[in-house]
Amino acid sequence: MGATRQQPPSGLGPEPDRPASPSARPVAPDGAPDGRGAHRETRRLTLNGASGIVPLARDFTRQALYDWGWLPAASADRRAAAEDVLLVVSELVTNACLHAEGPEELRVTLHDKVLRLEVEDRGAGEPAPRTPHRAGRPGGHGMFIVQRLCLDWGVARNAEAPGKTVWAELAAPA
Template sequence: MSTGEETVTTRRSARYELAEGPGMLAECRALTQRALAAWFGRAGTRGREPVEDVLLLVSEVVTNARLHGGAPYELCLEGRGRALWVQVSDGNPRRPVPHGPHRPGRPSGHGLYLLQRLAAQWGTVPRGRAGKTVWFTVDVLR
C-alpha cells in the first residue's frame, strides 16, 4: 500500500512511496490507471491495448519485486509524449534474469517474457545500497 500521498507530482509525473501490505498490487494498478486517464484522457482508459498491457506489466514488475526483490518501495510514473514510463524500485541489487527459454505451460516465470513482448523498452538501473529499479515504457497512444 502506498503511504497515501504522492511525494512528488507534476502535470505528467508522479512518485509513490509504497508500504508492504495487503492490496499493494491492486493499489499500484489503480494509481497507474488514474495516471493514464489523467495524462492521456479517454485514449488512456479504454480498450485492451495498450492500457491492459500497461496494467499487466505493472502487476508483473510489482509481483517480481515482492517475490525476488525484498518488496517494492517506490512506483514512479511519467507521461512522455505518447508513452508511459513506469519504474518500480526494490531493495535487491540483483538484476532480473530469465529462467531459461519461455515455456507457456509453466505456472510462473512469465514476467520478463511479457516485458520483452509488450513493452517498447525495458531495463534495470542499479541503486547501490537501495537496490535496483526495473523500468519499462509502453506506447499508450498508438
C-alpha cells in the same frame, strides 16, 4: 533489450528528484517541461509496508491513465494499450514482491509518446526472462511478458544504497 544500463533510449533515466521521506499516498504530477520543451508528468506511489500492493499499484496507475486521457478508451487499440500498461505494472510489482524484498516505490511517467513505469526495490538480484521460455510451465512468465509488451526495459542500480529500479517503457496509443 532488457540489459542492465543506466540510460534508456527515451533519455528519461531514473528520477533524480525523489523525496527524502516519501509518504504513503501518491504525489501530484510535476507536469513540468523537461528542458527540451517536452511535457512530462510523473506520479509516485510509496509501496513500502502497504498491504494489497499489486491491486494498489494497478489502481494508482489506472487513475493516472484516466487523468492522462488513455482511459476510457475510445478504440480497441487504446483499450489494449491501457491493459498492457496495467499488466506490466502488475508484473513488475509482483516480481519485486517475490524476488526483491518487496517494492519501495512505483513511478509512472508520461513523456511525449512514451509511458515509463519504474519500480524501486531493495533487492540485489537481476530480473531476467526465464530462458528458454516454456508457456506451459507454471510461474516465471513475468519478465517475459514485460519483454514482449514493452518498447524497452532494464535495471538501474542505486549507487547510494542497496537496491535497484526496474523500468519499462510502453508506447502511448496513437
